[in-house]
Amino acid sequence: MTDTLAPNPGAAPGPGIEGSLAGWARTIAPSALREILPMLTRPGLLSFALGMPAAELLPGEAYVQATRRVLDGGALPLQYGVPHAALKRQIVEMMAERGVDCTEEQVFLTTGAQQGMSLLARLLLEQGGQVAVEAAVYDGIHAAVRPQSPQILTVPSDAEGIDVDALEAMLEAGARPAFVYVIPDGHNPLGVSMSLERRVRLAELARRWEVPLVEDDAYGFLRYDDAALPALRAIDPEWVLYVGSFSKIFAPGVRVGWIVAPQALVSILSILKHGSDLDVTTTAQRTLSAFLDAGALPEHLARVRAEYRARRDAMLAAMEHCFPKSVSWTVPQAGMFVWVTLPPGKDAVELLRRAVDEEQVAFVPGAAFCAHDPGQAARCMRLCFASMPVERIEEGIARLGRLLGGTIRIGAVPLV
Ligand SMILES: Cc1ncc(COP(=O)(O)O)c(C=O)c1O
Incomplete structure (x- = not known):
């Protein structure tokens, strides 16, 4: 199904400042x-x-202790700063649990997964371009792409995740989405996780049609059954841009997430991010890093x-x-x-x-x-x-x- 994001029928340009939007x-x-x-x-x-x-x-008490350790060393964490290298290294280690082999240079810190999605949308999507999402999906993706007024292509899903056959048919029929947004594990709202076969087929499609996949792994570390399936990025590190978050595994209030992307894209992401905020809260980065350093996450x-x-x-x-x-x-x-x-x-x-x-x-x-x-x-x-x-x-x-x-x-x- 194809459509543009629904305009508000009652919203004519108003007088005054609204007319300037x-x-x-x-x-x-x-x-x-x-x-x-x-x-x-x-x-x-x-x-x-x-x-x-x-x-x-x-983890309130652990956060207090980690903050104390960070600020005991002086007030520098309250200063402007560059992205915290230690936190990036720790994320590289965490990614191994998702089967992803990446380097510090490929990790880009964001203010939550939501900012990651918004930055990737700005990076990949032209004004009025196409983007493919599942028919029922986390509404934050719509918010992230909205400024580009995209044409939304909706793909059905079933108990194994996004319907790869339907996506393939769409591509064969001429659709050229700037990216496909997927939530392979613990889908919001569907509660499904993609089968391994689906993951492999989706990655193959992305490569064959040269369509990037934006993999939202907000829930990938929150799994309840023993057999963890690899993140999509573990299957294809070139065409999959991975979005991670500490919101569900630590606390949403710290507002720390990350993107794993090819290094060449990381420097562009950094320019984009500087346009709206200069850095992820410097104290939050360091406090989280101190928490991870104490080995408290497992x-x-x-x-x-x-x-x-x-x-x-x-x-x-x-x-x-x-x-x-x-x-x-x-x-x-x-x-x-x-x-x-x-x-x-x-x-x-x-x-x-x-x-x-x-x-x-x-x-x-x-x-x-x-x-x-x-x-x-x-x-x-x-x-x-x-x-x-x-x-x-x-x-x-x-x-x-x-x-x-x-x-x-x-x-x-x-x-x-
Ligand atoms: C699928 C999905 N992606 C991203 C987010 C946003 O996460 P964050 O708090 O890291 O911005 C959420 C929040 O509920 C979510 O459900």
């Missing part, structure tokens, strides 16, 4: 997620909505993985128990999300309204992840299993099940 900014429409945000953040809700790490697992990650695994299992078991048989869902091997599909004819936005009003439970409706006509995603919902403890997950799923099962059993009050 660049074309893309004048036609910008608020994202679907932002529109339902007030509903999702009502106090007192059992919320499966936002993809937040569990607050009680954030233990922290093991704890987070074990807890999220237990929460995932609790959610899956509760859904099995409480949801009608007509409801299906993905079984995530990584990440934070389960994607639930309701029976045909149901509308997840309507279900959300009832869930919030009648059961004080929130989730994100599938349509919020689609740039265009949501199609089947209109009857899907994304549930985050990471942010609440097991008892609250069980309670929340039981309430949702009551809503779903009750309606389906009685058949009198339609869900939508």
